[in-house]
Amino acid sequence: MSANAAGEPEIVIRDAGLDDLPTMAAIYDEQVGTSLATFDTEPRGAAYLGEKLASAGGSDIVLVARAGDEVLGYAYSGPFRPRPAYAGTKEVSVYLAVGARRRGLGRALYAELLARLDARPDVHTQVAVVALPNDASEALHRAVGFEQIGVLREVGHKFGRYVDTAWYQRMASGG
Template identity: 45%
Template structure:
């Protein structure tokens, strides 16, 4: 599958079931997210609606142009709720378990950072649960710099996990 076989577009409510299923894989099977209970689409609806088609908080979806399957998504979300943080965003990418290693994460971030270039955003931050070499490589490719690690900050699957934090100037 090449870049022309993948369409990147804004996420819409019609994607909610597929996006929830994709995210729940990471909830159930990995420590990449610290959510511990799977979501229903109804529970994820406020999350989807917090990413409109304009502004600094975006949801971009990668879709197989032939089958229509959702291959992954990228988001830019509020970094913290206080007003002074408004020009900072937290970014993330989640890929379908079968979509890794095909450049889809790169494609999603390329598009996300293009749209963020037109917004009043100063910094992007990414928290990466460790270990996660694929995510570290992706973020390094986009110029993220390490800024610190929260040691044993989350407990999931009966053990503690570190989260390394990275930033990128926009």
């Protein structure tokens, strides 16, 4: 394993594997209980992410960022809607462990995920949903080429209040 100049383990972004699921689930479930990054209200555990991993390699992608043995975050693409006419549109998300935020890791994960999606002729556009307010997530999405295309008012209800969501869209390179 290599290290950076500060002696910390190098961050590696790679396809997620079964051994990554427990830590990925812990990252997600922490977000369920503490933030609006997901509108789930109960922890989902590793089985939920196992379903995403099972569909990876086909039309979906699941990536993890690791430093040594530690999973710091993950990003994935999934179907936008189940109807065939939406097949060229992917919904994307990124989740980071508490200590891994605001270090550029979300941008690095998205860069790899979006590059892989851009390389596929069957993917035309990507969409992402951001609960509002969330300045950091909005800045991340703009930084990797998304533009806000609309806001749905009070469509979520979590932590005793109604929450707006902003929709972001990014056209695949050459799209």
